[in-house]
Amino acid sequence: MDRIRQFTRNLPTLLLSLLLAVVVWALAVNSIDPSIEQTYPNTVPIEVIGQAPNLVITNQLPPSISVTLRAPTSIWNTLQNEKAPVRAIVDLSGLSVGDHVVPVQIQIGIKPVEIISQNPRSVNLHLDQLLTKTFDISVQETGQLAIGFQADPPVLSETSATVSGPSSLVDKVVEVKIENDLTGVQAPIDRVLTPIAVDANGVPVNGVSINPQQVTLTQNIVQRGGYRNLVVRVITVGQVAGGYRLTSIFVFPPTVTVFSSDPALVSTLPEYVETQPVNITGIKDDFESQVNLVLPAGVELVGDQQVTVQIGVAAIESSLALTNVPVVASGLAANLTAAITPNTADVIIGGPLTALQTLKVSDLQILIDLTGMLPGKYTVTSGFSLNMLDLQIDNLLPVSFDVVIYVKGTTPTP
Numbered sequence: 001m002d003r004i005r006q007f008t009r010n011l012p013t014l015l016l017s018l019l020l021a022v023v024v025w026a027l028a029v030n031s032i033d034p035s036i037e038q039t040y041p042n043t044v045p046i047e048v049i050g051q052a053p054n055l056v057i058t059n060q061l062p063p064s065i066s067v068t069l070r071a072p073t074s075i076w077n078t079l080q081n082e083k084a085p086v087r088a089i090v091d092l093s094g095l096s097v098g099d100h101v102v103p104v105q106i107q108i109g110i111k112p113v114e115i116i117s118q119n120p121r122s123v124n125l126h127l128d129q130l131l132t133k134t135f136d137i138s139v140q141e142t143g144q145l146a147i148g149f150q151a152d153p154p155v156l157s158e159t160s161a162t163v164s165g166p167s168s169l170v171d172k173v174v175e176v177k178i179e180n181d182l183t184g185v186q187a188p189i190d191r192v193l194t195p196i197a198v199d200a201n202g203v204p205v206n207g208v209s210i211n212p213q214q215v216t217l218t219q220n221i222v223q224r225g226g227y228r229n230l231v232v233r234v235i236t237v238g239q240v241a242g243g244y245r246l247t248s249i250f251v252f253p254p255t256v257t258v259f260s261s262d263p264a265l266v267s268t269l270p271e272y273v274e275t276q277p278v279n280i281t282g283i284k285d286d287f288e289s290q291v292n293l294v295l296p297a298g299v300e301l302v303g304d305q306q307v308t309v310q311i312g313v314a315a316i317e318s319s320l321a322l323t324n325v326p327v328v329a330s331g332l333a334a335n336l337t338a339a340i341t342p343n344t345a346d347v348i349i350g351g352p353l354t355a356l357q358t359l360k361v362s363d364l365q366i367l368i369d370l371t372g373m374l375p376g377k378y379t380v381t382s383g384f385s386l387n388m389l390d391l392q393i394d395n396l397l398p399v400s401f402d403v404v405i406y407v408k409g410t411t412p413t414p
Contacts, residue, residue, distance in 0.1 A: 009068045031384045032045050037070040037116060042078065044086050045102065046123070050093030058166045058207070061123050063087070065104060068116040078110055085109050090123055099126050104347045128166035135153045135176040136160050137215060139194055143183030148227025154180060154189075157216035161195050165208035172205050173197045178215055187223065187228070189219040225263040229255050232293070232307055233272040238281030240313050243354035248312035251275070257302040258295065278309055285312040315352030319394055322347055325364055327401060331371030338370060341402040351391035368401060 045064050048057070065088045071079065079086065087107040095102070098118055103122045139154050161176045178193040193213050197205045223229070226351040230250045240246060256273065260266045275291045290306045323346045347374050349356075369383035381400045384393055 030122055035070055035072050036076055037068065038076075038172070040067045040069055040086055040303055041241075042082060042086070044088045046088045046090055048090050048092060050091045050095075051097075052092070053125045055092075055095075055097065055220055056166050058126045058128045058168070059124070060371055061090070061125060062120060065106075065118055065120060067106060067118040069108075069113050070116055071113040075113060079108075079113070084108075088118075090125075092127070095127055097127050097129055099124070116276075128168055130164065131170040132164040132168035133163055133173065134160055134162050135173070138175060138177045139179050139180050139217070140177050141182055143181050145182050145221065146184050146229075146257070148224055148229070148259065149186055150222055150224050151182065151185075152222070153221040154217050154219040158212050161215075162211050163197050163208050164211070167244075167271070169205055169207050172199045173208065174200050176210065177242050178217065180217055180219070185221055186223075186370060188221050189217065191217050193217055226261060226266055227259050227302070228258055228266045228269065228270065229257050231255050231271060232275040233274045234278050234291075234309050235277045236272050237277045238279050240280055241282045241284045243316050243352060243357070244284050244313050245316050246280075246312065247314045248310070250310040252308045252310075256293065256307070258299050259297045259302050265296070267294070269299070274385045275307065275309060278311070280311055280313075283311070284315075286313055313352065317350060317351040318353045318356050320356050320359070322349065322361060322364065325361075325366050327366045327368060329370050329403070329405075330367040331369050332373070332405065335408055336375065336405055337408050339404045339406070340368065341399065341404075345401075346397045347393055348395040349386060349391050350394045351388075355388070355390045359388070359391075366393070366396070368403065370403065370405065373405055374408060375405045377406070 004058075019082075043064050044067060048059055048061070051057070066087070067086065069079070069086075089105045089107060090102050091105065091237065092100075092102065101122050103123055104118065104120060106118055108115075137156060137159055139156070141151075141154075145151060153312050156178075163170055163173050163176060173293045175199050178195055180189070180191070193216075194214055195210050195212070197210055198206055198405055199205050234249050234251050234255055236249070258266065258269070258273065276294060278289060278291060280287065288308065288310045291309045292306055293301060295301060324344040325347050327340050327343050327345050329340060332338060347366060349364075365387040367385045367387055369385070379400055380403050384396055386393060
């Protein structure tokens with residue numbers, strides 16, 4: 001009995017000692033491995049579990065959440081290295097069709113960690129019945145084939161497709177189609193196309209999945225009897241002006257379609273059809289003309305009755321070496337003049353052959369551009385040109401000139 005009384009008297013002291021020991025231990029641990037509160041830096045995607053297989057979420061959920069945690073430094077190192085995953089879970093177990101507010105549960109694979117805050121804490125979602133329907137795939141053709149061609153019926157690798165998704169969306173679908181553009185087609189088609197689910201107004205229904213996702217369409221395209229495509233051949237007569245040369249001959253369109261009520265007549269034509277002769281005698285510039293085609297009797301041109309012929313012409317280039325060509329200043333203010341050393345140069349000039357053949361060397365000058373320069377002494381290494389605009393400098397010696405700019409009526413400083 002005395003021992004019990006003595007133990008009872010000492011119990012508060014024992015409890016206080018134990019509490020102090022725990023506090024001292026906690027302080028010691030915290031000083032060695034202090035706790036840190038901060039936002040978890042890695043992405044935490046939202047995971048959905050417990051969803052019934054016959055239900056589907058019709059609205060968009062947040063892709064991830066932001067969470068603030070408090071944990072010792074050593075725990076943070078493990079968390080940031082993703083050795084202990086942080087998960088955000090939305091549990092749909094037991095939920096049926098309708099609108100729901102579901103909490104976002106945070107799970108952390110290591111302790112001790114305290115969850116301070118999270119955003120969002122819950123998500124709003126709507127569950128709908130999952131529905132699947134099967135539709136025949138139809139082909140919608142757009143555009144027109146090239147003139148004189150016809151198309152056989154298209155052949156699909158898959159003739160039907162299943163549409164899956166929320167019943168509210170799948171019920172809107174009335175057709176699954178693919179679009180086949182025939183604009184200007186002249187050869188057989190082999191295409192991979194994407195099926196589209198549309199409503200009664202032909203508007204695509206988004207938010208549903210279609211299987212298969214792609215369909216191969218093949219279609220034979222043939223030319224109708226009496227029609228034929230021929231290459232246009234340009235016929236020219238004469239020669240361009242002396243000192244000039246042809247650089248190009250283009251025709252548009254490069255091919256044309258012809259027709260005859262006698263298919264045998266069309267089949268005997270050569271692979272090309274010629275233009276009326278285009279006279280290029282003496283031309284010096286690019287030339288464009290509308291030209292008729294030469295067609296045999298009983299054959300007519302389908303579409304435009306003329307083609308556009310473009311002739312490219314350029315001057316024949318040459319060069320000429322000259323010595324002691326005067327060097328003069330250009331671009332100076334009206335009250336300034338310049339002394340240039342040396343005042344002549346050797347130059348190789350280039351340009352059209354006709355311009356070089358009629359050149360008067362005594363009229364030629366090398367210009368040094370001194371625009372905006374003030375009185376003073378300069379060494380100029382650029383800005384050289386010729387006083388004849390159709391000629392250019394190919395090479396110049398010397399490559400630099402000493403220039404002294406001074407006011408007219410004064411003596412330049414040596």
